[in-house]
Amino acid sequence: MLKTLRVLASQAFLTASLSFLATSPLHAAPKPAPAKTAAHPPGAAIASAHALATQAGMDMIRQGGNAFDAAVAVSAMLSVVEPISSGIGGGGFFLLHDAKTGKDVFVDARETSPESATPQAFLTPDGQLDNDRATNGPWSAGIPGLPAALVHVSQKYGRLPLKTALAPAIRVAREGFEIYPRLERGYASRRAVMERYRGTREVFLADGTPPRAGEILKQPDLANTLQLLADKGFDGFYKGEVANRLLAAVKEEGGHWRAEELSGYRVKEREPLHFKYRGWDITTAPPPSSGGVAIAQMLQILAGWDLESLDEAKRTHLIAESMRRAFRDRTIYLGDPDFVKMPVARLTSADYAAGQRASIHPSKATPSELLSGPPAPLEDDETTHYSIIDAQGNRVSTTQTVNLLYGSGLVAPGTGVLLNDEMDDFALRPGTPNAFGVMGFAANAPAPGKRMLSSMTPTFMESGDRLAVLGAPGGSRIITEVLLGILGYDDGMGAQQVAAKPRIHHQWMPDVITAEQGALSPETVKALEAMGHKVNAGEKPWGNLQTVSWDKRANTLEGGTDPRNPVGKAEVLVK
Ligand code: DON
Numbered sequence: 001m002l003k004t005l006r007v008l009a010s011q012a013f014l015t016a017s018l019s020f021l022a023t024s025p026l027h028a029a030p031k032p033a034p035a036k037t038a039a040h041p042p043g044a045a046i047a048s049a050h051a052l053a054t055q056a057g058m059d060m061i062r063q064g065g066n067a068f069d070a071a072v073a074v075s076a077m078l079s080v081v082e083p084i085s086s087g088i089g090g091g092g093f094f095l096l097h098d099a100k101t102g103k104d105v106f107v108d109a110r111e112t113s114p115e116s117a118t119p120q121a122f123l124t125p126d127g128q129l130d131n132d133r134a135t136n137g138p139w140s141a142g143i144p145g146l147p148a149a150l151v152h153v154s155q156k157y158g159r160l161p162l163k164t165a166l167a168p169a170i171r172v173a174r175e176g177f178e179i180y181p182r183l184e185r186g187y188a189s190r191r192a193v194m195e196r197y198r199g200t201r202e203v204f205l206a207d208g209t210p211p212r213a214g215e216i217l218k219q220p221d222l223a224n225t226l227q228l229l230a231d232k233g234f235d236g237f238y239k240g241e242v243a244n245r246l247l248a249a250v251k252e253e254g255g256h257w258r259a260e261e262l263s264g265y266r267v268k269e270r271e272p273l274h275f276k277y278r279g280w281d282i283t284t285a286p287p288p289s290s291g292g293v294a295i296a297q298m299l300q301i302l303a304g305w306d307l308e309s310l311d312e313a314k315r316t317h318l319i320a321e322s323m324r325r326a327f328r329d330r331t332i333y334l335g336d337p338d339f340v341k342m343p344v345a346r347l348t349s350a351d352y353a354a355g356q357r358a359s360i361h362p363s364k365a366t367p368s369e370l371l372s373g374p375p376a377p378l379e380d381d382e383t384t385h386y387s388i389i390d391a392q393g394n395r396v397s398t399t400q401t402v403n404l405l406y407g408s409g410l411v412a413p414g415t416g417v418l419l420n421d422e423m424d425d426f427a428l429r430p431g432t433p434n435a436f437g438v439m440g441f442a443a444n445a446p447a448p449g450k451r452m453l454s455s456m457t458p459t460f461m462e463s464g465d466r467l468a469v470l471g472a473p474g475g476s477r478i479i480t481e482v483l484l485g486i487l488g489y490d491d492g493m494g495a496q497q498v499a500a501k502p503r504i505h506h507q508w509m510p511d512v513i514t515a516e517q518g519a520l521s522p523e524t525v526k527a528l529e530a531m532g533h534k535v536n537a538g539e540k541p542w543g544n545l546q547t548v549s550w551d552k553r554a555n556t557l558e559g560g561t562d563p564r565n566p567v568g569k570a571e572v573l574v575k
Pocket of ligand 1: 382
């Protein structure tokens with residue numbers, strides 16, 4: 001019988017200043033470690049951004065399912081209860097570890113570009129980027145990938161039928177769930193766009209007023225669409241009734257998708273990126289994510305210093321310099337590996353990292369323009385991540401998204417499917433920053449069937465003693481959230497401490513270190529400024545990191561849910 005051993009329930013985000021973090025020790029107190037490591041985890045652990053999703057995943061484990069069944073249930077439930085963040089109108093990346101074969105696989109369910117989305121289609125008459133087209137409505141949407149991933153992961157890796165894994169999400173779509181403040185806030189900020197569209201009004205203004213926290217949101221059309229997916233698999237979404245409604249909605253709002261672009265959509269299984277960092281084997285996202293390449297670059301640069309022995313200013317300086325360099329390379333080189341040749345092996349090599357390290361002055365900021373932008377507007381933290389380990393040792397790290405708040409804002413009438421606005425992740429106009437202030441050039445230009453470059457970075461890290469699964473939303477900040485998470489585990493933090501850890505970020509352009517309020521002491525800010533860094537230390541908290549970890553010596557599991565998101569939940573079940 002499975003029983004709940006420990007529930008690390010969502011924690012209210014007590015203060016915007018992160019001062020609560022002062023009470024969490026940087027290093028977990030050393031415990032006397034048994035000499036042997038366990039062969040398997042003692043049970044399952046799941047951390048996700050919504051309690052109903054964590055519960056749906058645990059229901060699969062209780063029914064005899066594995067981590068992959070749980071992943072499908074969590075993913076589908078997040079698509080219902082977090083329409084602000086992800087959904088079956090969007091895409092995602094699933095990083096899987098199959099304990100039976102010992103193999104890791106990266107399931108790429110990124111959206112693809114429709115043929116109609118030529119670069120010219122996103123320019124205003126005077127040649128500027130048409131931001132409205134890039135981020136709102138039918139032109140901003142890529143061909144969805146998430147439904148195909150749910151079918152693929154369930155059928156190839158799961159033990160339970162797809163129908164079983166989708167059942168909790170279908171029930172909650174039909175019966176409704178309680179709207180929480182972040183959904184209400186997000187709706188308010190996207191309202192003008194969303195209410196342009198008939199299908200969106202039908203879902204979100206069903207009772208005549210915009211969604212309010214505490215009310216129940218029912219999505220009967222989405223329940224029917226998920227039921228068709230459960231009954232017919234891939235064809236239930238990409239062909240027939242649902243596909244026809246998606247095509248009609250895009251057309252009605254002035255865009256153009258071809259039926260073959262939907263029916264021809266396929267997930268791709270790719271080899272994840274692997275590299276070593278101070279005794280850890282890191283397994284992470286390959287292109288079309290830029291995250292894994294950047295994490296490999298940054299960690300290999302940082303491996304040249306004993307970060308723990310440095311004061312906060314020095315440590316922050318070196319981390320920011322590594323971020324600056326990785327983001328510069330992201331801008332220039334990375335895109336969809338099926339369309340562009342990229343120097344991934346070189347960028348992720350130890351030699352390249354050594355060269356980059358040598359270019360970092362120990363106490364002076366490198367101006368970004370010397371490495372060869374305009375400011376990055378801050379978005380709310382959308383996109384969503386969940387992390388799972390099961391008792392067999394299977395693991396799943398998934399980041400999924402519709403891109404910005406409520407994606408394109410366009411729900412295809414009669415389907416409940418809110419389409420993504422992922423096209424903005426392409427370099428639609430070379431050198432013009434997207435919504436996250438990151439830009440790109442030819443490698444990330446749109447082309448029919450091409451996948452837009454992503455920052456989503458689902459990751460595993462494993463040493464002889466410990467295993468952790470982690471990831472986060474946050475646009476370009478995903479990469480630095482995951483980097484800081486890895487450094488936190490390397491410092492000996494537990495999963496909950498890693499999720500709560502204060503954040504800093506640098507993305508080459510704009511040339512500024514941003515930090516959550518309270519993340520850096522005033523003395524550190526002064527010291528960084530004296531080195532020549534611009535520092536914006538007053539940012540409101542960002543991110544929503546979800547992580548689980550297994551201590552192989554103590555044979556214990558821990559879940560960590562980001563305290564910045566009060567509706568998240570991490571849970572551990574032992575046999
Ligand atoms: O794939 C990407 O990198 C983005 N579409 C993720 C968007 C995101 O994290 C939104 N959150 N702020």
